[in-house]
């Protein structure tokens with residue numbers, strides 16, 4: 001593939017729409033939601049404040065935040081039919097389950113056929129509450145536990161951990177989850193958000209557009225990378241000596257294999273989200289009494305930087321962060337969706353509000369036109 005064809009194939013640097021939601025400067029490593037720098041949000045915001053910001057383009061007042069918290073808490077109670085369906089699913093892949101169950105939620109939504117802006121917004125809130133419960137309950141069932149009813153007094157991050165483990169989470173874990181959810185909430189026209197917007201631009205319903213996003217997030221070049229990172233760290237081995245880490249990574253690079261969690265289409269510098277996840281991975285490791293996964297991750301980062309001039313992306317340090325929190329690897333990408341549902345729905349609502357069908361063109365490279373028709377007996 002020529003460089004030009006490669007860029008075209010990936011729609012590299014193509015501006016496909018205008019949006020008020022996410023500001024991204026890949027050269028300076030800047031990410032901001034509606035003008036608010038991601039570093040400020042990671043330090044100060046809760047996920048609920050972040051959701052409000054993405055949906056309304058401004059931070060909420062105390063009363064508005066309280067209202068949203070109540071709406072999300074109500075939405076975290078899953079329909080009984082969805083819990084029954086969850087038990088029936090044969091697949092043990094968390095993203096497959098999430099895709100099917102999110103689609104099924106559309107059947108039980110009281111406003112499924114109402115496409116008004118007000119109903120679409122309420123569905124965005126509902127889906128955000130529901131996805132957290134879906135993933136937490138699914139994760140718990142995979143470990144042999146039964147569903148845990150949400151506690152409406154808890155915030156979104158705390159409730160997620162509570163429904164996943166059945167235990168009241170400690171404040172450090174809650175804050176780590178809150179920050180992780182905030183960091184993953186939106187990222188401009190990433191592949192899954194673009195997929196969701198393309199779907200929404202046909203004026204299909206919000207559940208269908210979100211399912212398009214979930215299916216796209218699953219891929220290892222996108223959200224699936226965080227699970228791949230942890231599988232790689234485990235493959236290297238928690239007690240691996242430095243030589244083994246080096247040989248493993250250099251071997252992969254020599255075979256032209258990609259190192260999961262590195263590289264980015266937009267950033268030519270450190271992904272600002274990785275900065276916070278690196279700190280979290282280290283702090284949680286120290287609290288747990290072992291920084292082995294963090295140390296290994298730092299060593300891999302140094303090699304990949306030196307050899308390929310590639311920086312870690314959001315998925316690299318989220319892997320060791322979640323692992324140290326005791327979260328099953330199969331839930332890493334679904335947790336990405338628990339957060340990104342806020343960005344997907346913000347973009348879907350924006351698309352609905354100012355819609356035009358998204359329908360690009362392709363360079364035709366097939367057999368020359370026109371081909372003569374040959375009947376089946378003559379082929």
Ligand SMILES: CC(C)(COP(=O)(O)OP(=O)(O)OC[C@H]1O[C@@H](n2cnc3c(N)ncnc32)[C@H](O)[C@@H]1OP(=O)(O)O)[C@@H](O)C(=O)NCCC(=O)NCCS
Pocket residue numbers: 010220221222223225257258259260261262263264265308310313314315
């Ligand atoms: C994110 C990603 C898909 C961006 O893809 P892209 O913009 O199309 O970039 P390319 O895949 O064309 O990579 C450009 C070059 O960097 C190399 N490269 C990119 N990411 C790499 C990685 N993680 N490990 C090793 N090499 C990598 C490619 O091999 C290619 O090298 P070449 O020019 O010598 O062929 C890509 O970096 C990747 O696959 N990363 C690993 C998966 C991942 O972490 N995804 C999560 C993204 S948030």
